[in-house]
Amino acid sequence: MKPDFFKNLPPEIISEILLRLPVVSIPISKCVCKRWLHLLESDDFIKSHFARSAPALVVVGDSGRLKVFELESELELDLESHDPLTKYDFPYHRGKIKSSVNGLLVLMKCVYDGVKVSLNMLYVCNPITREVIKLNVPSDSQLSTSKVSAFGFGASRITGRYKMVCVKLKPYDDKLDCHVYTLGTGSWRRLEECFSFFKAPPYHAQGLPFIRERSVSALSGCLWFSEESTKYENDGRQCELVIWIMKEYGVDESWSKEYVIPLDDDTRFVVPIKVFKNGDLLMLETVYFPGRLFYYSNKNKTMQRIDLFGAGKASDCVECGLFTPTLVSLKALGLGVENVISF
Structure with a gap:
């Protein structure tokens, strides 16, 4: 022996x-x-x-097939096919990836009743431990995607508990209506408006551009503001993506214009999902062809469409998102009334 x-x-x-x-x-x-x-x-x-843990890319296809790929640095960004860390069928088919915190993913599923699109179900998932929690959306909260102006997921710095937040505009009113779901409680609760506000980045455009899309995201510990515009000048139409970074959170004067990226007719609205150490960006299209990936070279000032890990196949529309793998079990979080499902 x-x-x-x-x-x-x-x-x-x-x-x-x-x-x-x-x-x-x-x-x-x-x-x-x-x-x-x-x-x-x-x-x-x-x-x-x-x-x-190094950052990873999670890809969810139309068929509900979920794959997780390593994505450590720009030097390892191989444009050929990769073998995934793990892959399996997500039990609730395809869901839209909304956010990730501490290795936990939030996916949402919407339904179309012929008149409007409504938020039907929320899922909190750990793709590594293969656990998921279903969160029903109460009918009295009226969380319709046509009215939701902001949606987020995070962990309290004080208690460490995970919270889902939905903010929407009230009909015929400029006030915000906020609903919070603390994992483990089993119910939504409405909060009085308790937000601080700051200004969007200064905009000194020429030629009266038409703003097509705007997006706010958090990357590398900072707030990022992306704005796509179209300008018509003597030499024709010009589309560009301007990205601002708030260097100091909540300080209006700390907005800094970091990227101005020309866009061609084949490139629709894209948002950064990862910034590399050399300033390169991995970007995701979110509007017309959701799931298409682009890579922006900060050195060459060029952007190219990539078929990273086979995520851009036309036969399978995808949802992509970045997260950091964790081994934490949803069952170990003390979620109380939540029904943790293993798959």
Whole structure:
């Protein structure tokens, strides 16, 4: 019988070895022995693993096929096909990826009744542990996508609890109506308006451009404001994407224009989903052809369409999003009344 070298190793050494495993191999390692099971499910190990995790790209196709790909740096952005870290059929078919926090994804599913599109269901999912929570949308909250002006997901800095926030404009009123869902409570609650406001970036355009789309996102710890415009001048029509970054949150004067990207007729509204260390951007089209990916070279000032990991096939429209893989189990979050489903 071969000696068991792991048996006499200190827990911190075993932990350091297991932290180097691919993320999909760690759940399998839990089956080795009870000692490893307890170590791999400990808060310290999960936190250490998350701190070392590299960003990943999650892709959900029309068929409900979910794939997760590694995406570490611009040097590893190979435009050929990649093998995914993991892939499987999402149990509720395709959902629109809305946001990601601490490795948890929020997907939403809408229905069309012939008159309007309404938000039908929300899902909180960990694609690594393959767990999901369904959140019904109360009928009395009237969370119609035609009225929703903002939608977000985050974790409280004070309690650490996860919260879903939906903000909408009241009919015939300039006031905002805010609904909050704290995971574990099982219900939405309405809040009085409690927001602070700041100005959008200064805009000094020439030629009275037509603004086609606007978008706000958070990347690399800053607020990003993207605006696509069309100008008509002597030399014809010009489309461009202007990206501003708020260097200091909440300070109007800290807006800085970082990118001005010319767009051709084949490129519709795109938003940045990842910024690389050299200033390059991975961008996602969100309006006319959702799921198409583009790569912007900050050095060459050029943008190209890419078929990254096979995500741009015309036969399968996709939803793409960036997240950091985590091993945290939804069941371990103490969600109380929530029904965590494993798949």
